[in-house]
Amino acid sequence: MSRRHFERDAVITGAGQSEVGRRLNRSALDLTTEAALRAIEDAGLTRDDIDAVTTYPGGYPAVSHGYGGPSPHELQDALRLDLAWYQGSAQIPGQLGAIVAACMAVSTGLARHVLVYRTVTESSVQGQAGRRAVLETGDGVASGMGIWLEPFGSVSAVNWLAPVAQRHFHEFGTTREQLAQIALVERANAAANPDAIFRDPLTLEDYMSARMISSPLCLFDCDIPVDGSTAFVVSHIDTAADAPRPPVHINAVGTRLQGRVSWDQYADLTSMAAAGAAAHLWSRTDLRPADVDVASLYDGFSILTLVWLEALGFCAHGEGGSFIEGGKRISRTGQLPVNTHGGQLSAGRLHGFGHVHEAVQQLWGRADARQVPGAEVAVVANGGGPVAGALLLTAGRR
Amino acid sequence: MGQADGLLHLTHQPGGPGMHDPLVDRTRPVDDPLSDFFWTSGADGRLRFLRCDKCGYFSHPPTARCPRCLAGGMTPAPVAGTGTIYTFTVNYQPWVVGQQPYVIAVIGLDEQPDLRITSNVVGCDVDDVAIGDRVMVTFLHRNERWYPLFERLERSGR
Numbered sequence: 001m002s003r004r005h006f007e008r009d010a011v012i013t014g015a016g017q018s019e020v021g022r023r024l025n026r027s028a029l030d031l032t033t034e035a036a037l038r039a040i041e042d043a044g045l046t047r048d049d050i051d052a053v054t055t056y057p058g059g060y061p062a063v064s065h066g067y068g069g070p071s072p073h074e075l076q077d078a079l080r081l082d083l084a085w086y087q088g089s090a091q092i093p094g095q096l097g098a099i100v101a102a103c104m105a106v107s108t109g110l111a112r113h114v115l116v117y118r119t120v121t122e123s124s125v126q127g128q129a130g131r132r133a134v135l136e137t138g139d140g141v142a143s144g145m146g147i148w149l150e151p152f153g154s155v156s157a158v159n160w161l162a163p164v165a166q167r168h169f170h171e172f173g174t175t176r177e178q179l180a181q182i183a184l185v186e187r188a189n190a191a192a193n194p195d196a197i198f199r200d201p202l203t204l205e206d207y208m209s210a211r212m213i214s215s216p217l218c219l220f221d222c223d224i225p226v227d228g229s230t231a232f233v234v235s236h237i238d239t240a241a242d243a244p245r246p247p248v249h250i251n252a253v254g255t256r257l258q259g260r261v262s263w264d265q266y267a268d269l270t271s272m273a274a275a276g277a278a279a280h281l282w283s284r285t286d287l288r289p290a291d292v293d294v295a296s297l298y299d300g301f302s303i304l305t306l307v308w309l310e311a312l313g314f315c316a317h318g319e320g321g322s323f324i325e326g327g328k329r330i331s332r333t334g335q336l337p338v339n340t341h342g343g344q345l346s347a348g349r350l351h352g353f354g355h356v357h358e359a360v361q362q363l364w365g366r367a368d369a370r371q372v373p374g375a376e377v378a379v380v381a382n383g384g385g386p387v388a389g390a391l392l393l394t395a396g397r398r
Numbered sequence: 399m400g401q402a403d404g405l406l407h408l409t410h411q412p413g414g415p416g417m418h419d420p421l422v423d424r425t426r427p428v429d430d431p432l433s434d435f436f437w438t439s440g441a442d443g444r445l446r447f448l449r450c451d452k453c454g455y456f457s458h459p460p461t462a463r464c465p466r467c468l469a470g471g472m473t474p475a476p477v478a479g480t481g482t483i484y485t486f487t488v489n490y491q492p493w494v495v496g497q498q499p500y501v502i503a504v505i506g507l508d509e510q511p512d513l514r515i516t517s518n519v520v521g522c523d524v525d526d527v528a529i530g531d532r533v534m535v536t537f538l539h540r541n542e543r544w545y546p547l548f549e550r551l552e553r554s555g556r
Contacts, residue, residue, distance in 0.1 A: 140425055141427070142428060163487050166485045
């Protein structure tokens with residue numbers, strides 16, 4: 001694999017988030033322009049400086065139930081941008097693939113300042129009818145990867161990831177009490193985040209008595225649909241001197257795809273595609289897991305955070321349960337603070353970009369009451385099952 | 399629950415036209431030249447997967463070429479229909495009104511270590527399914543398709 005570190009030509013110069021909440025009943029484009037303009041202003045730029053746009057998943061051709069945001073075309077028109085490059089795609093290394101694409105655009109010289117965004121309106125769209133099964137199209141016909149899942153009632157991501165948790169429990173003796181710590185620690189973090197959705201304390205008793213959704217995953221193992229948009233400006237490093245503050249550097253990307261990447265065929269379902277992306281990440285840097293100050297690890301479901309902890313080498317494969325036991329180690333004052341904003345379980349399902357936003361805030365020292373003192377290295381991971389991407393971010397050049 | 403020998407023998411009617419379907423709503427797979435055989439295979443009671451004419455490798459989901467040796471000839475070939483539960487979940491969330499809990503399992507077929515499918519385990523208490531349980535295919539005829547579902551042959555030693 002290539003040794004050229006194209007990602008080190010790129011820096012994050014601005015971050016912005018729209019209003020985030022449940023059932024906002026605002027359009028995806030409205031939320032997106034709000035986040036985009038905030039990110040552009042945060043970078044000390046104007047819309048005239050933006051010469052590329054990337055997003056995940058882009059305009060979504062199928063019924064998306066609020067999963068897809070506006071296409072780059074819609075945003076280009078709404079802000080009257082002049083773009084040398086644009087891309088909206090879901091067939092990339094997870095949501096972070098949109099950020100990797102932005103790095104490529106600046107490294108190749110196609111663009112100087114790339115606006116990257118991810119928008120969801122799942123709360124408003126799904127709110128009236130309750131949480132929807134993501135593969136449900138309403139016509140009773142399954143297609144694509146869905147034909148091997150949906151005809152058997154495996155219609156939601158929870159049905160694809162609950163078997164991962166079940167297998168982890170079986171092989172390694174992981175328990176619900178251990179897994180609960182992801183939800184409990186995140187809720188404790190959310191108490192220090194005024195923008196989080198659920199901030200009331202959550203106890204182990206609450207967790208253990210919660211209703212099962214798809215065993216062994218209960219209600220508190222599942223993230224909370226919200227409406228919101230998150231945007232960043234990824235700039236060429238040569239522009240860093242003009243930025244209003246020292247930018248966040250992209251030290252390494254993890255984008256590898258190997259093995260039987262599907263929700264049920266991966267040889268070791270307890271590691272999934274995350275293992276390849278994590279190994280790729282560490283192959284592109286001299287930094288090591290012990291150097292990481294904060295970790296933003298995807299938690300569409302609690303089990304994914306545990307899988308990422310193992311994949312990224314914070315503990316050995318199979319030891320995730322004991323690593324998080326009691327919660328202290330992954331708390332804000334612990335050895336490895338995880339999802340300091342409350343994650344998607346308590347701060348809402350911004351679908352991975354909330355994790356990037358928090359990592360950037362921590363590295364800029366802007367995380368207020370939840371700031372991890374002296375945070376200089378952050379790892380971000382997105383995805384589950386066949387989807388995986390990872391980024392290593394640093395406060396200065398490393 | 400289990401008997402002294404660790405086996406739980408089938409006491410219900412085997413699958414077939416009259417089999418009770420645990421799913422209120424069972425989606426129909428879209429027509430596809432590569433996978434249509436899979437959904438009609440059960441008409442004669444046999445489960446089939448595409449198998450490489452050259453090296454004998456079973457490929458699932460179906461591929462037009464063998465992903466192992468890249469040879470072009472792939473032919474539906476019957477398997478015994480027996481396998482082991484690799485992992486599973488009991489779905490409790492009623493995605494469809496009136497839906498009762500049901501088992502979704504990832505089953506490894508006996509013929510090949512990486513020959514695996516997602517299906518339902520039917521005909522036993524949803525709370526009594528475990529990884530390692532031995533299962534056998536049965537077919538549910540619905541939507542003009544034969545859905546391969548699985549019934550338990552043996553409980554794992556637990």
